[in-house]
């Protein structure tokens with residue numbers, strides 16, 4: 001068993017995090033952990049004979065202590081002291097980082113977590129909120145959550161949670177999503193009446209599912225749907241999920257690439273307790289959220305602060321301002337909104353700082369959610 005800085009009941013360490021997070025909100029003692037079995041180490045050290053003046057072969061103490069040192073250094077059971085190069089490496093590949101994602105094993109979000117932090121320990125969470133809280137309470141180091149999809153659009157829940165929680169966006173990762181139709185072995189496509197999946201996944205396969213005439217049933221995540229089909233051994237239903245989920249839950253792929261467009265990409269956000277220091281050495285993006293007074297042209301004016309400075313906007317999303325969703329004016333009621341904007345510039349760029357200073361002059365609220373490197377990988 002790995003030694004974890006945050007002690008959780010075994011079910012939480014191995015089985016993911018459920019919605020009840022009240023058990024632990026302590027900070028860990030150390031950020032880095034060693035993958036070493038300490039109980040084995042104690043047994044190993046105790047088994048070593050104690051140092052005497054000389055041993056049965058007549059070797060003196062200094063020779064023996066060198067041998068001992070070598071044994072201890074070479075032992076795979078003992079942790080090696082961390083070196084600076086290891087620290088730098090673990091930061092770049094995410095090793096030893098615990099990353100929360102929503103769903104069960106085999107979910108696309110798990111693949112996104114692994115793409116973002118290649119050697120991380122991916123920790124499944126029941127809900128999006130749980131993943132946010134797990135980071136806030138130091139149960140994990142990061143969360144990787146979907147924010148938008150090229151076919152299905154925005155994942156509104158996560159926009160709302162970004163504002164409700166105090167995490168920072170430290171990166172983004174784009175994942176090509178290729179859906180399969182999974183059923184139990186022996187079940188043919190003609191036997192199917194129902195299909196289970198995450199609502200986003202069902203929406204991304206709208207055309208295929210309509211052609212097949214299947215009744216949609218929404219569940220928490222794609223891999224959860226696959227798990228349910230396998231565990232309940234149903235023969236009239238299939239799951240929309242990944243080929244990876246088929247392997248994990250022992251299902252048969254009855255149809256491949258069933259998404260409505262071959263370019264089906266989901267963008268995920270990497271979230272952390274602390275922001276990263278924005279740079280100018282690569283392409284950066286900044287995400288902000290703001291609200292405005294009601295009135296003609298106010299949104300036009302807000303977006304002009306970027307246009308005037310040649311700053312490219314990559315996303316704009318509006319969400320109801322939950323605590324004050326309606327505003328009364330002149331006997332009429334207006335909806336009140338929050339605007340989420342992503343723009344292509346780093347907060348280290350003076351031009352971006354000027355744009356936000358300008359926006360601040362008339363925005364009723366403004367928060368920078370993060371300034372982070374753009375995911376430029378080709379999909």
Ligand SMILES: O=C(O)C(=O)C[C@]1(C(=O)O)C=C[C@@H](O)C=C1
Nearest residue numbers: 107108109146198200221222266
């Ligand atoms: O259900 C999953 O596998 C997820 O990771 C969730 C999710 C989403 O929320 O959009 C992620 C990627 C796909 O777009 C479909 C579903």
